[in-house]
Amino acid sequence: MKIHEYQAKELFAQYDIPINEGKVCYTVDEVIETYKSYNMLTVVKAQVHVGGRGKAGGVKLANTLEKATTAANNILGMDIKGHKVEKVLVAKAADIEKEYYVGYINDRNTKSAILMVSKEGGVDIEQVAAETPEKIFRYAIDPAMGMPDYLAREIAFKLFDDIKHVRQAAVIFQKLYKLYVEKDATLAEINPMILTPDEKVLAIDAKMTFDDNALYRHPEIEELREADENEKIELFAKSKGFSFVKLDGDIGCMVNGAGLAMATMDMIKLYGGEPANFLDIGGSSNPQKVVDAMNLLLEDKNVKVVMINIFGGITRCDDVARGLITAMEQIKTDIPVVVRLTGTNDKEGQAILRGTDFHAVETMSEAAQKAIELTQS
Amino acid sequence: MKIHEYQAKELFAQYDIPINEGKVCYTVDEVIETYKSYNMLTVVKAQVHVGGRGKAGGVKLANTLEKATTAANNILGMDIKGHKVEKVLVAKAADIEKEYYVGYINDRNTKSAILMVSKEGGVDIEQVAAETPEKIFRYAIDPAMGMPDYLAREIAFKLFDDIKHVRQAAVIFQKLYKLYVEKDATLAEINPMILTPDEKVLAIDAKMTFDDNALYRHPEIEELREADENEKIELFAKSKGFSFVKLDGDIGCMVNGAGLAMATMDMIKLYGGEPANFLDIGGSSNPQKVVDAMNLLLEDKNVKVVMINIFGGITRCDDVARGLITAMEQIKTDIPVVVRLTGTNDKEGQAILRGTDFHAVETMSEAAQKAIELTQS
């Protein structure tokens, strides 16, 4: 689950991680009021669940009320990679002596949380990682030990020489780790963490994401959820037991299993078509699930064809075929539906579907080709 | 540091460990009032920093106001192994179906905290350990893992068969471990933990001691200190940098180092004398320390002779000898002082002491024999 910068900074403040003061604003008037109360160099930042705000014009400095007003007018309501900006963070701009990168993520290779730090802060860390990987220091955190003083200090010495700065950074590493672990985060990033001319170390940006699987034990994090339009659809899908991601094509996909669902989208693309979505309906495929999934797909008016790809494993394909017929009786639609059934008793399943409105086929590639053909008719 | 049962039960309550309700009382009137408010079978228990209260008559049941009053009169003010009873815990007596032993201690062999449990509760666990060790189950706790659910359950199954009882006991094990670790305890004992006829598991006694070295980070535990007379002297000694334990003999001992101090006491006993105390004045032996230590020893009117046994290590014996002379100039006393100096430059040190009021000798055994001789003159 993603949260906004202003929310991450509120969590930072709860954990005594130093940040620059700021306030979230939903209207131009609120921005004006906030600017007036600060009356100093201020930064206005779009709050959206997508990276690259700066490049998209979603972050502006203002040293006059006029400039702050202009920034608010420009940023509020703008579209950044399909995300509409509904709020901005208005924050006191800090004087920057140097910028650093600090980030915790879970790491598949070390099978632990890792802390990454770099003197190359304030820029795209992925680019640093790709071009000058030696400038990023990575430390795997032993979950039993956490982030002891010596380790936090050792890491801070990679960024700073002066013990005064080292101690401030070390404490930030420790507090951020505490926040990361206690809230089941999957990312906690400060980019940049800065050193000010008066030798303070603080976080002037903050990014956090959380483990969906652990939200059940963090209602206080769940409360921070501010889903945008796309995310609302995905959440609705999740409430039905689906994994769903909307795309821009015209072939609606319904598949059991995430890997097979991805492979299905790939197959459509391979044969020249465009998938309208990723949809994993999960392990089983009972009639109600099919009805719910169809309704979800048909909400997307771009969808011209639906392609159902089911691997009958423990549930046999003949049972699945009967379920599909039951399901489709409840759905009134002219959209053609291509069905491919494989696995246990697949021949029997395919036989049952023959003679129905379903376009029943035997293989994934046939299904993809048939679906593409139907979009063109 | 030792605390009383009633204090341990207050900590238990803070950690949601179920206990039988009770109230600490300092006077007979308070006991009467408490009994009236409970108006049921009640137990009156002496609160002293020493074991064996029950055998000494310090624990009485009362099912009438009269009996409660008698118990209060008898127990308040009584002497248990040299400890005067200044308060009692008056608690609602619980119905007991079965009794169990539960205790955490730090263990030198596994180098960890261990949990010991036994179905032989309510009796002296040391006796069970000596006679039927197989009736005590011991579990070393990995500090990184703590007391996970499965382990607490596994241990609880050693005491109970019914999952309802197992779950209650497992939670007690976990909460007691949390208390033990969070407060730096060195002992956390429930003897007995009981099962009641209505299938509740609860602690009806509680004993805790704490790591003196860790008290600096637990002011809330330090606040629980209720030192009795002997403990007050030991605390005063500690404030001077000494380790001190009062004994019943007449030879006051002053030694640098705990092991050597014990060996000195042993030596006195070996030659037929009786040490008045254990006193370790620590690593160095500057004149002020000697003055403070002498004053401490001379407060004990039983002391007839003082025996100083110093190993001159890094500090040379000749410097120590000069320090002793300086120190004794400040102390007006007729008590004879035997001094034995060994180690670096011991010959020189002994030479300096010759011709002074000190009875200077060369070996520990000479010192002990001389001291004993002087007690008899």
Place this chain on the structure above:
Amino acid sequence: MSILINKETKLIVQGITGRDGSFHATRMKAEGTNVVGGVSPGKGGQNIEGIPVFNTVKDAVEATGADTSIIFVPAGFAKDAMMEAADAGLKLVITITEGVPTADVIAALPSLQKSGTKMIGPNCPGLISPGQSMIGIMPPNIFSEGNVGLISRSGTLTYEVVNHLTKNGMGQTTCVGIGGDPVAGLYFIDLLEMYENDPDTEAIVVIGEIGGDAEERTAAYIKEHITKPVVAFIAGQTAPPGKQMGHAGAIISSGSGTAEEKIAAFQAAGVDVAKEPGEIPALLKKRMN
């Protein structure tokens, strides 16, 4: 031969009295897997279709000599179940449970490591050595005995591939679903090493997907250490960045974890990468002759 499990494997089922646990315990037993016991605290002494139930894993191991466990407990209890299995000294633990918080897996792994317990999963379909033992939730009838070893991050996609293999007369030594979570137990490289050392495995199929850099590392490892032919397939070529495709691990973070990178890495390591699952048998045949 096979890797990790065979006819000798003695299995216990943690969470055997739950809906999934009892269903799959019975299925696995019917399939010939040596299911020697189950664990469910407080249900000790009962039995599920003839499988004895114990209160603790330790009790089950003592009574049955089990060396392997499969976990079906709810997500919130999975960490504890993994640690209990480790503490009881099992050699192998398969965690089927999905939705386990990543921090719980990270927290349980040191216990497993300490006791030398290998884990597969969580959020995985399990593994099967056809004709010998099945420990998982896969449909056994699509598998067949043979000489191909398979490793996959996916469930149904694995079945899709296995179906193609079996229909093309290419049986399997062992098929392992390692799961789609961001942090998991045994991974591609661990299993490749085992297949390399298994005399009966003649070729290996690796089914990867977007997210992370496990496939890139695997490719580098194959180039260095694997002499047997390897064919790969990567799902998620059309996935957009920043979106989680079902599996928590299947997410392209800015600039890394894409299918293109993974395919390129495999190809650079001399691994044939199938364009679609149906192509895998032909690629294998080409390399195995």
Place this chain on the structure above:
Amino acid sequence: MSILINKETKLIVQGITGRDGSFHATRMKAEGTNVVGGVSPGKGGQNIEGIPVFNTVKDAVEATGADTSIIFVPAGFAKDAMMEAADAGLKLVITITEGVPTADVIAALPSLQKSGTKMIGPNCPGLISPGQSMIGIMPPNIFSEGNVGLISRSGTLTYEVVNHLTKNGMGQTTCVGIGGDPVAGLYFIDLLEMYENDPDTEAIVVIGEIGGDAEERTAAYIKEHITKPVVAFIAGQTAPPGKQMGHAGAIISSGSGTAEEKIAAFQAAGVDVAKEPGEIPALLKKRMN
């Protein structure tokens, strides 16, 4: 020969800029110990009497190749210092600091174990291999080279015994003060095993005290595994139960840890137990002829 330390031992001093750290670093260096560096965060680049100071143990190890460390930091920082030493991969750590909370020692030990780092202490005088290396705070002049190995829970009592040994012409291979705390690193049995394997050690002196059952376990171990003559002394025969005699570990809990029990255990294992420290050289001579 010797155990644990010798002329090759390269030592760093953690907390070298503190009062005790700088004093003893200088003393040890003067005594011929190979003190290659010190650690004090923020003081990196400075030097103490010619000994270079580093910001972290890792830096010190990288620059100097140190394999051993001695810790003089205040009690509240000892846990962190032990863990830092372990993480830097040192072979041996001697923790002199007294007053370390027992829970901190327990919490640090898994880190030490993980990296295979041995520890002596805390709250100990250190150890010395006379003529080779001294790592600790003992008075070096009382020691002499020879063939007796010594292990002790006490400080000055050890010096008392060593003084008797040296004056009786009985030099030492290595003398180790394991410390008087309830939980500590290397203990009697670990060191007895090393002495048994050290060709130059011909006899062993064990100085125990009341509290715990380490001496009883040690006696059982000696009976089973030690072929060299062992003489023991136990301090605290006159200590009352329930009172801590200076050392946190020296406390007789109800019914166990008494000197009588320990002496009986040693005697049952064929170990001569001295009535007073001065008797030890004679007992050794009797056994070594």
